[in-house]
Every structure is written in structure tokens, then in C-alpha cells.
């Protein structure tokens with residue numbers, strides 16, 4: 001098993017506030033879908049922010065393709081190939097869909113190539129083509145999430161981290177988001193997903209991670225996580241196993 | 243009719259200068275969410291640089307403008323590193339930084355006061371007292387030049403923001419800092435850059451102010467509410483809006499000044515601020531800033 | 535590869551959750567020392583006895599000056615500290631109080647010591663009116679509106695001939711000898727300061743004060759918890775103008791003249807803010823300690839460097855340092871680390 005990204009025992013927090021993440025670890029294998037679950041406030045979002053460089057890592061290591069990422073800025077980490085879609089989706093509300101896609105390729109220097117890739121994206125996501133000139137802020141939640149996810153593909157990243165892509169979406173739309181995620185995965189993009197709906201997340205993942213109180217409680221194949229009675233009791237809302 | 247035209251021209255010329263004075267404030271707010279109360283004090287800093295060069299070496303204030311701009315931009319970088327960098331991620335950021343810039347304004351005022359005393363100063367190049375006449379209407383050369391130079395600088399700034407890669411990054415950061423950061427914009431660098439440009443604009447404005455208004459270190463308190471009303475009216479963070487706000491308010495103030503009394507023309511700006519507060523309950527900066 | 539969840543790790547997490555919840559609910563149990571401010575007050579009340587043995591007018595002046603700022607900073611604290619609305623325009627109420635009572639003195643010869651409460655009420659009424667408009671916005675917007683308020687007041691006072699315009703007015707002096715001339719104002723200001731601190735304490739511990747603190751943390755939540763935030767804020771603004779107005783009234787007669795550039799000064803506002811920040815915003819002892827510190831520092835700046843420009847520079851510098859390194863202030867910082875000496879815990 002080769003590892004693409006390895007997070008070992010990291011500690012991180014906001015500003016000089018308390019450590020929110022303390023003792024979290026994680027292994028990411030290429031091409032697979034990884035799902036982090038845990039209760040509200042467990043530190044899932046914080047962990048992703050620490051990995052992508054938005055928060056400084058106080059202890060521990062983040063190693064990507066054998067290279068330490070600690071201390072790099074978000075833009076530097078992005079250039080290495082790790083892309084992050086936060087809970088808030090990070091769209092430019094007052095830019096059009098096309099402009100948002102263009103911003104998605106900010107780090108690309110070749111303008112022609114960028115336009116070609118944007119065309120490619122619009123080709124694959126007809127809903128975005130339909131609304132290419134609409135302001136992102138005026139689209140529905142599902143369309144915004146689609147745009148946010150599609151936008152990551154422009155730079156052809158190795159890893160895409162998605163923070164609760166299903167947040168605030170209707171069940172049917174949630175399924176669409178998971179379909180997009182699977183499509184990304186099928187193209188060889190490694191996915192690191194944070195999901196509030198643990199059951200749904202784990203069913204769509206290969207690898208499961210349970211995070212609570214800022215530390216990794218458990219990490220293993222998604223099926224194992226799903227089957228574990230204790231996790232069912234604590235985090236999946238199931239009571240059947242005692 | 244001639245009187246109205248006269249007032250309009252004076253108001254517009256002054257409005258141009260006020261637009262330049264406010265543009266840096268707007269830019270800094272847009273990118274960093276810092277309401278820089280020290281901005282007018284730094285404009286006065288630029289005015290003193292120009293004044294000294296004029297007195298000591300007889301250098302023309304407009305020729306001195308690039309020097310004042312670059313000097314103040316450098317001051318801006320230092321201030322950013324000293325005061326604002328470490329606050330950038332603190333929770334009560336926006337309120338903290340306002341008070342911090344308030345403290346900075348006092349420091350700048352105190353420093354300038356100790357160095358140059360609180361005497362009124364003004365640079366007096368030839369054109370400051372000369373005027374063109376078109377029929378009955380006279381156009382003071384000083385104000386005209388200052389207004390035109392201001393608008394030229396703002397136009398250059400707008401082009402830079404619209405067409406350069408850095409300008410693109412600045413606009414993206416203005417709209418959504420987190421998103422820009424996640425898409426590969428080095429927002430820390432962009433922040434320093436925008437702050438430097440903003441304070442550089444204050445320096446440039448200072449050069450023009452030096453022969454348009456008389457100034458002394460404590461004068462900046464009068465300007466802060468004036469600039470705030472201008473910038474807020476135009477939409478904080480929007481350079482174009484600042485220009486429009488400045489021209490409108492300055493023209494209104496010119497009419498008030500002529501028809502009601504000079505004292506009340508300053509009051510126009512403050513009252514405008516309160517009216518904006520009344521009609522925009524979401525606050526002066528409640529809205530996401532528009533793009534330039 | 536199969537991994538099962540270890541018993542120990544699950545119970546470890548459950549245990550950690552429990553201690554975490556406990557930590558949240560634990561109340562800091564600190565005994566306060568109300569005797570200390572009372573003793574301090576008694577001491578200061580006895581201080582004029584020194585006049586029997588020599589000329590201590592300067593000492594009395596310093597205490598009076600400090601007391602005026604204790605009143606103003608504690609008053610500012612009601613809005614700025616409890617409710618979280620930072621005003622840089624409170625000098626306006628100082629001026630309103632000073633001019634209102636000063637005019638009564640100049641016209642009808644009624645001492646400001648009698649009309650001071652009335653001056654406070656006028657200041658409070660103006661505060662109430664202004665608050666209705668400006669308290670709709672918070673954060674930077676509110677701060678700027680407060681500066682604009684001060685600028686407007688300055689222009690109005692400078693141009694209002696009835697009250698003397700920019701040159702101001704001279705007020706009649708009392709007919710006590712130099713040795714005792716300060717005493718009425720000394721006791722009046724001391725009483726106002728004590729009354730303000732006591733009121734701030736009462737307000738903080740009332741249901742009203744609780745509401746203010748709730749809305750300072752999260753206005754929307756406070757609103758949904760049934761607090762009429764708008765009313766609370768506006769009343770807080772009025773209250774915090776009231777005591778400043780009283781202090782201004784007495785200060786005017788003490789100075790024997792009124793002038794816009796003495797009362798309507800941004801530095802006066804800045805001092806109130808600075809004292810609360812240095813001492814500890816939202817605490818009772820904070821503004822008092824801040825006032826003592828700043829007055830001492832001012833004396834030092836003026837005595838050693840002798841220029842008001844240096845004073846402004848110094849005030850700005852101290853403020854910046856305080857904000858950057860001790861945003862909670864002396865009392866707040868000590869309290870957070872559990873090192874607050876009992877004599878400074880008045881809350």
C-alpha cells in the first residue's frame with residue numbers, strides 16, 4: 001500500500017487559542033475515497049484547514065508524496081496538488097460561474113490551456129454551462145456545490161478535500177453530490193470527505209476515519225467502521241448493538 | 243447660471259482630490275477589512291514630505307508626488323508588519339483594528355506635532371494662486387491640476403486592478419478572502435501589497451492636499467468622517483464608488499458652502515454619514531464590497 | 535486488514551467529554567473585596583485635611599482630575615465594556631454637561647454642584663436620541679458614527695454664539711480662599727466617581743446588565759432569547775452619557791471657563807477608551823485602575839517632556855501596546871490566569 005498523504009499526530013488551533021486538533025492522524029491512499037466522521041465540533045473542518053495550510057500546525061507532520069507540508073501557505077499547498085472545498089464552498093458570489101472557474105485556475109500560467117479546461121468542465125457539467133454567465137451567489141445550494149467541486153478539477157489536483165458537500169441540501173441533491181464525487185474518484189482524483197451524515201458518507205467511501213474531541217479515534221476500511229458496534233452506538237445513532 | 247457652473251466646477255475639482263484621499267482607505271478596507279482611521283493622518287504625513295521638499299529645495303508639489311507616494315508606501319509596509327500582521331486572524335479582528343488604527347492616528351499626529359508644531363502650513367507653487375477664466379467662471383489652477391492628477395492616478399489604479407494578474411488577485415481577495423486563498427492567491431502578500439498601495443495613495447494625496455488645503459497635524463480628525471462618508475456612500479471597497487461618492491458629496495458641500503455658509507459645508511459630509519446610517523440599517527460595511 | 539475499536543479508547547473519549555463538560559459548567563469562585571474601594575474612598579475623603587498643614591492643592595487637583603476620569607471611564611464602560619459598543623464620541627457628553635450647567639451658572643448663578651444631575655439627564659437624553667440612530671450598526675460603523683458625532687458637536691459649539699463660540703465663556707469663581715477653593719469640586723467629583731462606580735456595579739449585576747453582556751457576545755442570540763436588544767442598547771447609551779455629563783458639569787465650574795477645544799476633544803474620548811482597555815473592559819475595577827494609570831502617565835509625559843504633542847504620541851503608543859499585547863486589560867488578564875489579587879476584584 002502506497003500512501004499519498006500521511007498525517008501523524010498533529011496539533012492545531014485558531015490563532016493563539018487552544019488546540020482544537022490534538023493527536024489527529026490520517027492516512028490517505030491514492031485513488032480512494034476517505035470519509036471523516038464525528039460529531040459537531042469534533043474538529044473535522046479544523047483538521048482539513050490544518051492540512052491545507054490555513055491553520056499552522058503546532059506539532060506533528062503532514063507528509064504528501066514524501067514531502068513535509070508543515071508551514072507552507074495554502075497557495076503553496078494547492079500548487080503541490082491538494083485542493084480544499086470548505087463548508088462555506090468558497091465561491092465568489094458576485095462573479096459569474098465562468099469567472100469563478102477562471103479563478104479556479106488562478107495558479108495556471110497558460111491562459112489558453114485554462115480556457116480549454118474551463119470548456120471541458122462546462123462540457124461535463126451541463127448545469128454550469130446553462131448558467132455560465134449567472135452570478136454564483138444567485139444559484140441554488142446544489143448548483144453552488146456543483147460549481148465548487150467542478151472548479152477543483154481545473155487544476156487537476158491529486159487530492160480534493162470536501163467539507164460536508166451535503167450540507168443544507170435536499171436528499172435528492174445530496175445523492176447528486178455523491179455522484180459527482182464518485183465521478184471525480186473514478187477519474188483518479190483521491191477524495192478526502194468530511195460528512196455529517198456518517199452512514200451515507202461511509203457507504204460511499206473506501207476508508208473511514210472517526211474523529212472526536214480533536215483526535216483520531218479510529219481509522220480503517222469504511223466497511224469495518226460501519227460494522228463496529230461501538231461506533232454505531234456513539235456516532236451512527238444506532239442502538240441495535242450493545 | 244454662471245454661479246451654479248462656478249460652484250459645480252469648484253466642487254468637482256475638489257471632489258477629485260477627495261476621491262484620491264478616499265481611494266486608499268477603500269482599497270485597504272476591501273482587501274483587509276481594516277477601517278483605517280489613521281489614513282487621513284498618513285495623508286498629512288505625505289503633505290509634510292511635500293512641504294519640506296518645497297521649502298528646502300523649492301521642489302514642485304506635483305513633482306514630489308511620486309516620492310511622497312513611494313515613501314508612504316514603504317511606511318505602510320512597516321506599519322503593516324508591526325501592527326496588523328499578527329492581528330489578521332484574531333476573532334475580534336475588525337473592532338480591534340479600528341482601535342489600533344485610532345491609536346496609530348494619534349501616534350502619527352503626535353509625532354508630526356512634535357516635529358513640525360501645530361502651525362497651519364501650505365505649499366505655494368505659482369499655480370496654487372492662479373486661475374483660468376472662461377467668461378465669468380474662474381477655475382483655480384491649483385484645484386484643477388490637483389483634481390486632474392487625482393483622477394489620472396485613480397484611472398491608473400483601476401486599470402491595474404482590472405487587467406493585471408495582481409489586480410485580479412486583489413479583487414478576488416476583496417470579494418472573498420478565504421476563497422482567494424484556497425484558489426492559490428497568496429493573500430498575505432496581497433494584503434501587504436494592498437496596504438502599501440493604499441498608504442502610497444495617501445502619500446500621493448498628501449502632495450496634492452499640500453497646496454489645496456492648509457494643513458496641520460491635528461487636521462486629520464476633520465477628514466476622517468469626511469472620507470468615511472465618501473467611501474461609505476460609494477460602497478466600501480469599491481474605487482469607482484469612492485470617486486462617485488466624493489464627487490457627489492463635494493459638489494453638495496460646495497453648494498452648501500456658498501449658499502448657506504462655509505462652516506456648514508464640512509457638516510455636509512457628517513450629516514451624509516448619519517443619513518446613510520438611517521437609511522442603511524445593515525450598517526456602513528454590512529454589504530459585501532463591490533468590485534472596482 | 536481488520537481493526538476493531540479498543541474498549542479503552544472509547545471510554546477514554548467518553549471520559550474526556552465528561553471532564554470537558556464539567557469544565558464548561560464550573561463557575562469561577564472568587565471572593566470579591568468591596569471593602570477596598572470603600573477604604574480608598576474614605577482615605578480620599580480625608581485627604582483635604584492635608585490643607586491644614588500645608589499647600590497640597592496640586593495633590594487635590596490630581597485626585598480630582600483622576601476622579602473625573604474614573605467617572606467618565608466607568609460610565610463609558612457601561613456601553614463600551616458591558617454592551618460592547620465602542621464609542622469615540624463620548625467627549626460630546628462631557629461638553630454637553632459642562633456647557634449646560636456652565637450656562638446656568640453664568641446666567642443665573644446656580645452652582646453646577648446643584649445642577650450636575652440635571653446636566654447628566656440632558657446628556658442622557660441626547661445619548662438616547664443619538665443612540666436611536668447610531669446603535670443600529672455595530673463594530674467599525676458604530677465607531678465611525680461616534681467620531682462623526684464629535685465632529686458635528688465641535689462645529690456646532692464652535693459656531694454657536696449664544697454659548698460663546700470657539701472662544702468659550704468665563705465662569706464666575708467661588709469666593710473661598712485659595713486654600714479651600716478646590717474643596718467643593720473635590721468632594722463633588724469624588725462623589726460622582728463613587729456613584730458611577732457603584733452604579734456600574736449595580737448595572738452589571740442586574741438583569742439589565744446581564745442582557746447587555748448577552749448582546750455584546752451575540753446580538754442575534756440575545757434577541758432570540760427574548761431580550762429587547764434595541765431598547766437595552768439605547769438605555770445603555772443614555773446611562774453611559776449620564777455620568778459623563780455630570781462629570782463635565784462640575785469640571786466646567788472647577789476650570790472656571792468653558793471652551794470647545796477643552797471639552798470636545800478626541801483625546802478626552804480616547805482617554806476613556808484607553809483607560810477601560812488598559813484596566814480591563816467590562817470589569818468594575820478596570821476603568822478605575824486605568825484612570826489612575828493614565829493620569830499618572832500623562833503627568834509623567836507632561837512633566838518630563840512638557841508638550842501636548844508628546845502626550846498624544848504617548849497616549850497612542852500606550853493604546854497600541856495595550857491593544858496588541860493585553861487586549862483584556864490588567865484586571866481581565868489577571869483574572870483569566872487566576873492571579874487577580876482580591877483587592878482588585880470588585881465585580
Ligand SMILES: Nc1ncnc2c1ncn2[C@@H]1O[C@H](COP(=O)(O)OP(=O)(O)OP(=O)(O)O)[C@@H](O)[C@H]1O
Nearest residue numbers: 014017020038039040041042043044045046047196
Ligand atoms: N474560526 C474559529 N476560531 C476559533 N475557534 C474555532 C473557529 N472555527 C471553529 N472553532 C472551534 O473549533 C472547534 C471545532 O470546530 P470544527 O469546525 O472543526 O468542527 P467540525 O467537526 O467541523 O463541526 P461541524 O460538524 O459542526 O462542522 C469548535 O469547538 C469551534 O468552536
Ligand SMILES: [Mg+2]
Nearest residue numbers: 044045046087
Ligand atoms: Mg465543520
